Amino acid sequence: MIPELGHFALILALVVALVQGTLPLVGAAKGDDRLMALGSTAALTQALLVLIAFAALTQAYVTSDFSVVNVVANSHSAKPLVYKITGVWGNHEGSMLLWALILALFGAAVAIFGANLPDTLRARVLAIQALIGTGFLAFLLFTSNPFERLSPAPPDGNGLNPLLQDPGLAFHPPLLYLGYVGFSVTYAFAIAALLEGRVDPAWARWVRPWTLAAWCFLTLGIALGSWWAYYILGWGGFWFWDPVENASLMPWLAGTALLHSAIVVEKRDALKSWTVLLAILAFSLSLLGTFLVRSGVLTSVHAFAQDPARGLYILGFLIAVTGGGLALYAWRAPKLSPGGLFQPVSREGALILNNLLLCTLAVTVLLGTLYPLFLDLLTGNKVSVGPPFFNATFVPLCAPLFAALCVGPFLGWKRAELWPALTQLRLAFFVSVAAAVVAAAVVDSRSTLAAVAFGFGVWLIVGSIVEFASRIRLARVPWPESLRRLRATPRAAIGMTIAHGALGFVVLGSVATGAWHLEVIETLKPGEKTHIAGYDVTLQRVENVQGPNYVAERATLAVTTGGRPFTTLQPERRLFVVQRRQIAETAIQTNLLRDLYATLGEGDPNTGWVIRLYLNPLAPWIWLGAALCALGGFVSLSDRRLRIGAPTRFRARTAGPGMTGGTRGPRSA
């Protein structure tokens, strides 16, 4: 009964989305208030209906209702409760339902928080959101129905892919989708602006928080995925340039560019047409990512051709969204008024350079990801594009981006001088050069490139600190004055400093782990010992243990340093009985400056077990840096000017005492 309710709610949601996607558009064109007002009501209704559908599927998972095909295929009664719940989106149908849910919730958020948007703009934004929603709801109902029943119901399910039975990967898709779908709101705003024929700073002030929020979630999602790969795949790597990873990196790069160009629209009323284009592209790349992952085209072009219904649908949808958006752009964008003027050397100029480089990076990833597919499709030739390609193309392009990143904030709007900005950064420059030299001389003399990259990481951190110090005029004015300036600094500026500096930590972690990690692979029998970087590691025993839905071999490694016990590592090899799949459970001891990382390989008591040990310097900084990056975004998001209604309140408060002519007015705050 409950799955049918969910199914029915989904059908109703599709109908509501169709209404929401059409009538408000007509209303906005004709100036009909009632039709426009329909948008908000429909958005709330749609969100409620999809929520009911999602709750129904979750209920089927939690109670292990094996009359539902989707639950049979992806769940098992012996699975821990938390993975029964995360299993809802650990499969194709459920993850698409999650996508539709987040989309509908974002639509509802626009309806709720968009009360002070111009009526026509709000109506159009909600309609575009609903049209995207229609596409996904129809996709669910016609090709990927999560509520399909099975009779007779089997006694138990097939279980969830063991790789997904992990906290890191369980929450990776929702975060990623919050990012992807967040860009749908910016897309809707861009299309609505094209329909209105108007882009102004007020529009940018609306678009920026959505972009920022989407970007923050996408950053966290990508970081979580990378962290998961690091601890589960068992050889200490954290980014593999896999097409699935690239699929999320492309919208991130475009979104980062959008984040910066939207600032120019907001502050200077320039780059309007370009920002609209970026908003269309960022969401298109999000959809492309979904298409790549969901259609199976990555596994093989031929696998995609064998079961083409889903893939072709997403491809068609992708073409409609991208092509439709771009066609509308080509038609309407020339009508947007050109914005404010500026010199090449200016904040605007720096942000254009940022956009140029970020977009080139996105193109690099796009080519590297799609080229093998197209070459295979068109000529039948196979080509591999892997990490060495991206190291040779993507990484060098980061150098000018990072170099310019610290300079940009020192340039004024409209017209600026380069030299004074550079002289303010001389401390950062010397510190980073020194860091690179030390890295080359002391740490590892073989890889000059790694040392240079390390220097860039230090440059980003010190440069950001110097920028902030100069903003509050630290050490130039008495410190109470600096403190006053610190309090007056807008949250957006604080967020920028945090995010820029955090990027430096990501760079340092990646370089140090990638270039300077130590590795020991040895076959050990119980009682035997090996060494890695000043640590003695003894294999004490290997025992069999039983988990809730797996059995495992667990090794106990005693780590001592200088003869004194340091820690115990217990890596496991788990066998998930239902799926007959093995997963390595690595053991990691971290002190935030380096990870001591151990995995257990094959073996038996006679020959010994293969033990892999890694010492990954600064590895935790990669994900802490990424989390800090997202934190910077959230801090910026809390900026007063982005909070709805805040400016009005502020004005009312400051105006209050003045109007009462010096007498004490009532204190409203």
Added chain:
Amino acid sequence: MIAPAIPDRVGRRWVALAMAVLMLATSPSVAVEPSEMLKDPALEARARAIGQALRCVVCQNQSIDDSAAEVARDMRRAVRERLAAGDSNNQVFDYMVARYGDYVLLKPPFKAGTLLLWLGAPLVLLVASAAILVAVRQRRVAAPPPPLSERERERLRSLLGG
């Protein structure tokens, strides 16, 4: 959170059976194994570097260094044999390409078929930079403000004359 309610005796037999399966199942975590490694650390380091640039031909986007597949093991052995025989890194790559084709290289060679792959992004950078420069030039040429309208001129006269 919810442990399966398996009676102890049954559970133990179940574990024993599962362990037997565990021995047979292919392991995802093991790639380069100690038994394969060369004695000379310098030579082994070169083998690892080469291994990371070669694709395991049956895997999905994995280097032979990261893959546990049988083919990857054979390929790792082949790389080490060639190195032990005194080949240079490039000779090893040539040998592997002769056996498996360009497909084995994770960094595709610069050829007619990969022209767009290698030059696409630099081309975009170049064209976009040129477009930006042109736009900036045009804006600057078009920059002189429009002449004052008749009403504005009148207002100016009245202000100045005022």
